[in-house]
Amino acid sequence: MFWSEETRFAWLSLMPALLIFAVFVVFPVVYSFYLSFPEWNRMSPQAEWVGLANYAALVRDDTFLRSPLQTSLFTAGSTGCIVVFSLLTALLPDQKLKQFRLYRTIYYLPAVTSVVAIGIVWLWIFDPDYGLINEALKALGLIGPRWLADTSLTLPSLIITAAWRNIGYGATDSRCHPDGPAVPRCGGTAGRNPDRLGIGGARRDRRCAAQRGIGQGCGAGG
Amino acid sequence: MSPGAGRRSDVALHGALMLASAVVLFPFLWITLAAFKTQIALMSGVVRFTPVLSNFREVLFSRTSEYLHNFANSTIVGVGSTAGVLIIGTLGAWSLRRMRWPFWVSGGLLAWAIVFQMIPPITMVGAWYVMFRTVGLYNTYPGLMLAHLTLNLPLVLWMMSVFVGQVPEELEEAARIDGASTPVLLWRVVVPVVRPGLVACGLLVFILSWNEFAVALNLTAKQTATVPVAIAKYAQEFEIQYTQMAASAVLSTIPALLLLLIGQRYIIKGLTAGAIK
Numbered sequence: 001m002f003w004s005e006e007t008r009f010a011w012l013s014l015m016p017a018l019l020i021f022a023v024f025v026v027f028p029v030v031y032s033f034y035l036s037f038p039e040w041n042r043m044s045p046q047a048e049w050v051g052l053a054n055y056a057a058l059v060r061d062d063t064f065l066r067s068p069l070q071t072s073l074f075t076a077g078s079t080g081c082i083v084v085f086s087l088l089t090a091l092l093p094d095q096k097l098k099q100f101r102l103y104r105t106i107y108y109l110p111a112v113t114s115v116v117a118i119g120i121v122w123l124w125i126f127d128p129d130y131g132l133i134n135e136a137l138k139a140l141g142l143i144g145p146r147w148l149a150d151t152s153l154t155l156p157s158l159i160i161t162a163a164w165r166n167i168g169y170g171a172t173d174s175r176c177h178p179d180g181p182a183v184p185r186c187g188g189t190a191g192r193n194p195d196r197l198g199i200g201g202a203r204r205d206r207r208c209a210a211q212r213g214i215g216q217g218c219g220a221g222g
Numbered sequence: 223m224s225p226g227a228g229r230r231s232d233v234a235l236h237g238a239l240m241l242a243s244a245v246v247l248f249p250f251l252w253i254t255l256a257a258f259k260t261q262i263a264l265m266s267g268v269v270r271f272t273p274v275l276s277n278f279r280e281v282l283f284s285r286t287s288e289y290l291h292n293f294a295n296s297t298i299v300g301v302g303s304t305a306g307v308l309i310i311g312t313l314g315a316w317s318l319r320r321m322r323w324p325f326w327v328s329g330g331l332l333a334w335a336i337v338f339q340m341i342p343p344i345t346m347v348g349a350w351y352v353m354f355r356t357v358g359l360y361n362t363y364p365g366l367m368l369a370h371l372t373l374n375l376p377l378v379l380w381m382m383s384v385f386v387g388q389v390p391e392e393l394e395e396a397a398r399i400d401g402a403s404t405p406v407l408l409w410r411v412v413v414p415v416v417r418p419g420l421v422a423c424g425l426l427v428f429i430l431s432w433n434e435f436a437v438a439l440n441l442t443a444k445q446t447a448t449v450p451v452a453i454a455k456y457a458q459e460f461e462i463q464y465t466q467m468a469a470s471a472v473l474s475t476i477p478a479l480l481l482l483l484i485g486q487r488y489i490i491k492g493l494t495a496g497a498i499k
Binding site for chain 1: 256316345
């Protein structure tokens with residue numbers, strides 16, 4: 001096979017990325033699956049093969065059984081808040097505000113703050129005795145709830161925190177358009193220069209939709 | 223609509239925006255104030271207080287504090303993983319753009335990105351821990367760098383492929399006619415053109431690495447602990463020094479904040495490109 005110098009170099013260029021993908025993503029996924037069968041506590045040298053016993057234990061575990069519902073509620077609540085706020089901030093550029101950049105930077109601040117620091121602050125804000133919210137309620141003559149210590153309010157408290165952290169989602173999504181409308185541009189590039197990319201418009205649209213998802217995901221990592 | 227209505231809606235808009243800004247900024251303000259208070263001033267909840275620097279002094283320079291060491295760790299890991307991910311990501315992105323890769327390659331890499339979207343990285347940590355222990359990468363800089371590199375590579379790959387795709391083909395052809403080999407062409411033509419994209423990606427990825435907690439917690443021990451890990455340890459100590467915790471949290475936010483302020487134009491541009499094109 002006679003490959004051009006460029007083709008060979010293009011092969012080589014993708015190799016590091018593929019290698020990392022194989023070693024640190026594909027292998028660990030398979031390995032994790034394998035690790036779900038023995039019983040091992042990180043300390044002892046010997047792992048004992050127990051088959052499906054780990055799964056059986058999981059199914060009998062109350063906390064685990066409750067977790068799908070909790071996660072769903074948390075996700076629905078926080079996503080709802082984020083979507084509403086994102087829609088509002090995504091419309092910001094249309095308002096032709098001079099202070100657009102300033103607002104955008106402010107809303108994006110929580111997204112570049114470490115989750116640990118955010119956790120500390122909100123732990124205090126929700127503190128039943130000294131916390132900001134209950135102090136404010138006290139000033140109004142009300143007695144605040146126990147927030148994180150109250151099982152019925154833990155989830156809403158977490159949702160508030162998550163919504164606060166991701167308020168900037170919309171601010172970066174208005175990246176969708178400091179200089180133009182959001183969605184139609186997706187296909188636009190392909191339409192303008194289809195030969196160049198060598199890929200059909202529909203396929204590109206699908207791909208750029210996925211890319212948009214990726215761009216947003218980076219904020220949610222924490 | 224009468225001009226009066228327009229002005230009124232302007233006022234309403236600004237009011238709403240400022241209210242939202244206040245909600246976002248208040249926790250920052252509050253923790254910053256707490257960092258300058260004494261423990262007594264914090265607990266008694268006084269509004270007027272004399273600011274003190276003792277918390278910062280204690281966090282940074284006390285004999286038992288390892289904060290500066292953690293800061294150095296975070297910087298080393300952040301710079302190392304960012305450099306690595308930019309090199310590997312840009313090369314890969316260029317290759318994906320210029321070559322007709324079979325679908326399983328490009329599709330597989332896309333799937334990787336989507337997998338990281340759907341499952342939290344924490345699910346990989348167990349396997350990574352065992353792997354890293356076995357090969358001696360646990361509690362080392364290269365170990366955590368590789369982990370962060372893996373977490374951020376999909377993002378860089380797709381973001382950079384957008385920027386690389388914007389390089390005019392004529393430019394590359396011109397360089398070819400002048401006899402440039404492929405590596406030279408990449409270095410002399412492609413890299414200079416995509417530099418804004420590299421800056422955007424680099425800033426973003428560094429901030430992500432700086433703030434990353436779950437993976438760092440599991441793959442580091444005392445010597446290589448990063449700042450978020452160190453702060454979390456504070457919170458678990460026997461006697462919690464709230465004001466010192468506040469000071470350490472404030473200090474940890476500063477680098478990412480500075481980068482955001484300096485590079486926000488680039489970051490937003492990068493996200494825009496990654497999102498749309």
